[in-house]
Amino acid sequence: MNDTPIIEIQDLHRRYGKQDAVNGLSLRVQPGRCYGFFGRNGAGKTTTIKCLLNLLRPTSGIVRVFGLDPQRDEVAVKSRIAYVPDSVAFYPWMTVRDTLDYLASFRANWNRDIEVDLLRRFGLKEDQKAASMSKGQKTQLALIGAICPEPELLLLDEPTSGLDPIVRREFIETVIGAYQSGDPGSRTVFISTHLISEFEGLIDEFTIIEEGRELLTMEADAARERFKKIRARFAQPPARFDLPGALSVKQSGRELEILANGTSEEIISRLKTLQPEDLQSESLSLEEIFVASKTLIAARA
Amino acid sequence: MLFHIDFKTGKSPYLQLVDQVRYAAASGGLRTGEPLPSVRQLAEELRVNRNTIAKAYAELESQGVIETVAGKGCFIRDGNTPFTKSVRQRLLVKEVDEAVVTAHHLQVERADFLALVKERLDYFEHKASKEKS
Numbered sequence: 001m002n003d004t005p006i007i008e009i010q011d012l013h014r015r016y017g018k019q020d021a022v023n024g025l026s027l028r029v030q031p032g033r034c035y036g037f038f039g040r041n042g043a044g045k046t047t048t049i050k051c052l053l054n055l056l057r058p059t060s061g062i063v064r065v066f067g068l069d070p071q072r073d074e075v076a077v078k079s080r081i082a083y084v085p086d087s088v089a090f091y092p093w094m095t096v097r098d099t100l101d102y103l104a105s106f107r108a109n110w111n112r113d114i115e116v117d118l119l120r121r122f123g124l125k126e127d128q129k130a131a132s133m134s135k136g137q138k139t140q141l142a143l144i145g146a147i148c149p150e151p152e153l154l155l156l157d158e159p160t161s162g163l164d165p166i167v168r169r170e171f172i173e174t175v176i177g178a179y180q181s182g183d184p185g186s187r188t189v190f191i192s193t194h195l196i197s198e199f200e201g202l203i204d205e206f207t208i209i210e211e212g213r214e215l216l217t218m219e220a221d222a223a224r225e226r227f228k229k230i231r232a233r234f235a236q237p238p239a240r241f242d243l244p245g246a247l248s249v250k251q252s253g254r255e256l257e258i259l260a261n262g263t264s265e266e267i268i269s270r271l272k273t274l275q276p277e278d279l280q281s282e283s284l285s286l287e288e289i290f291v292a293s294k295t296l297i298a299a300r301a
Numbered sequence: 302m303l304f305h306i307d308f309k310t311g312k313s314p315y316l317q318l319v320d321q322v323r324y325a326a327a328s329g330g331l332r333t334g335e336p337l338p339s340v341r342q343l344a345e346e347l348r349v350n351r352n353t354i355a356k357a358y359a360e361l362e363s364q365g366v367i368e369t370v371a372g373k374g375c376f377i378r379d380g381n382t383p384f385t386k387s388v389r390q391r392l393l394v395k396e397v398d399e400a401v402v403t404a405h406h407l408q409v410e411r412a413d414f415l416a417l418v419k420e421r422l423d424y425f426e427h428k429a430s431k432e433k434s
Contacts, residue, residue, distance in 0.1 A: 034350050169348070177345045184352065200308055201349030221313045228311060272406065283311040 004067040006031050006153055006188045007052065012061035014047050014212075021047040023212030024061075029205075031152075032185045036199060036206035036220075037192040038290050044212040045192040046086075049157050053083060065153065079108065082146035086158035088138045092131035096124050096141060100148070107149040114178050118144045122170065136167040143171060147179050154179055156191045160198065168198055176202060196287040203286060208293050215293050224283040227292070228264035232256045232271045233278040241274065243267045247295050259284070259292060306347050314349055318357035323366055326377050329429035337367060337375040 007029040014022040022044040029035045039045045050056040051063050054070040054077070063070060070077045090099050096119070104110040119126065122140040133141065139159065146154060154175070160168040180187050191199055206223075208215040218226075233255045241256075243249060245263030249256060254277075260267050264281055271279055284292065304321050306314045325331040337343070340358065344351040358375055361367045367375045404414045 032352070034352075172348055173345045176348065176351060177341055180344070180351045181341060184355075198348075201306060201314065201347060201353070204350060204352065224308060225311060225313075281311070282309040285308050 004031075005029055005064070006033075006066060007035075007190060008062070008064040008067075009048070009051075010062040012048065012051060012063060013059045014044075014051060014056060015059045020212055022051070022058075025209065025212060025214055027207045027214060027217060029188060029190060031188055033204045034189040034202050035191070036196070036203040036286070037190060037209065038194065038196055038206055038286075039192070039209035040194060043209045045209060046157055047212075048209070049083075049155055049190075049192060052155065053078065053081070080152045081155060082149060082151040082153075083155040084139070084142045084146050084157065084159050086161055087135075088142040090130035090133075090138065090141065092129065094130050095126060096128050096130075096133075097126040099130060099141060100145060103145040104148065109149055111148050111150055114150075115144060115148045118147065118174065118178060121174070136163050139163060139167065139171065143174060147174070150182055152186045152188060154187075154189045156189065156193075158193055158195075159191070160193070160195055168195075172198060172202065194290075196290055197285060200286050206286065208290055210293070216289075220286060223286065223289055226262045227284040227289050228260045228281050229284055229288075230256075230258040230260055230264060230267055230271070230281040231279070232258070232274075232276040234274060234276050238274055241270070243270055247292070259295070304343065304347060306349060315353045315357040315360065318354065319360050319364075322357070322361055322377075323364075326366055326380075327429070328425050329431065331377045333377050333379045335377050336373075337377070339374055 005028045007027070009025055009027050012022050012025045013020065025044065025048060027037075037045055037048070047056060051058050052065055052070060054074050057071060065077045066080060068077050091102075094102065100115060118140075122137070122144070124137060124140060124144075128137075130138065130141075143159075156175075160171055163171065175189060179189070189202070191203070193199060196203075200220075203220045205217070205219050207217045235254070237251070237254050238256070241249075243258060244266050245261055246267060247259040247261050249258050251257075256271075258267060260281075268279065268281060304318060306317055308314070310317065312320075322331065322337065331337075337358070338346070340351050340354045344354045347354075358367065358369070362369055362375070365378060368378050369375050401414070409417070
């Protein structure tokens with residue numbers, strides 16, 4: 001059973017009229033992973049997540065969650081998932097207490113200790129009405145509602161966009177602390193976001209989606225190992241250089257900045273033969289990889 | 302003990318943590334018997350995946366740097382490693398080689414290199430003994 005991926009998507013298409021929002025996407029999320037789903041606005045992230053939740057039906061392709069079809073086994077799938085969308089709405093007349101009781105009424109399991117802990121951590125008052133809550137507070141309430149049932153899969157769709165930096169930080173710490181505190185094999189996180197840098201440490205593996213298709217899927221550590229930025233400064237502007245596997249080379253006078261795709265060691269030893277005054281290399285962050293991903297793919301093709 | 306993860310170095314976050322604990326244990330920043338933070342605590346603090354911390358602690362344990370006491374957490378072990386002397390030396394050769402190669406590129410002379418190694422050994426011994434007193 002452990003080999004069953006938590007999420008499996010094969011050649012998913014979802015069309016709105018003539019527009020292909022998702023256009024042949026495939027990906028697979030193994031249990032216990034924290035999986036990043038990166039893409040620009042309109043790349044197809046939310047449409048994909050809605051297909052996982054049976055809020056939308058695929059035009060074609062296969063979607064499986066826990067090995068089940070979200071359309072046919074909707075209750076079985078949803079009872080093991082929690083979902084935090086980018087903008088959350090609650091019944092405005094309900095208090096925090098009412099809202100949590102209402103959410104708990106749909107769940108077989110509700111961890112009261114986590115609820116008490118998180119309400120205190122976020123400083124939410126139980127008698128406050130949803131109508132008077134800020135966007136940050138509503139997201140915090142949604143997060144409590146998502147974590148207390150201790151779901152096997154936590155789906156987060158742009159969860160931190162529009163929040164202030166302190167609320168964002170707390171949000172991520174809560175996902176790490178409260179959610180991941182259970183058995184790690186049954187705590188899978190799927191985060192769609194374009195605010196990548198704040199999730200950098202959390203992501204094990206990611207897919208970059210572009211115009212409804214997968215552009216790049218990698219382990220985060222492997223990606224940082226493979227994509228490097230190398231800076232070199234020379235006494236004289238180098239006349240000619242041939243750098244194997246360089247994705248891009250920027251030159252400004254005596255300085256070079258090179259993006260390397262898996263060949264940073266060769267490039268560095270090549271540069272050393274040109275006797276640089278200064279030579280440095282660093283990994284691209286996941287965000288830089290995302291921004292550069294079009295170049296990366298152009299070079300791969 | 303404060304830890305720090307830098308995603309730009311190209312070294313896996315878990316290995317950075319392993320290095321930092323080993324460095325602290327060698328230089329007296331962490332003493333024998335001192336506890337490490339819990340996996341959850343450190344993960345939240347560094348805002349990294351818990352798997353990263355768990356992997357680092359497992360690696361440190363297999364290297365004999367720390368020990369896990371069930372229900373209590375992880376603690377720095379005494380300096381005795383479980384490896385034989387020849388294995389320990391072999392493990393070190395790679396890192397020494399790297400330093401030698403870098404010294405060559407930086408045109409650091411043999412005598413200066415050896416002097417530097419002595420100086421660093423003294424530094425760590427001094428730091429460790431100062432922490433103890």
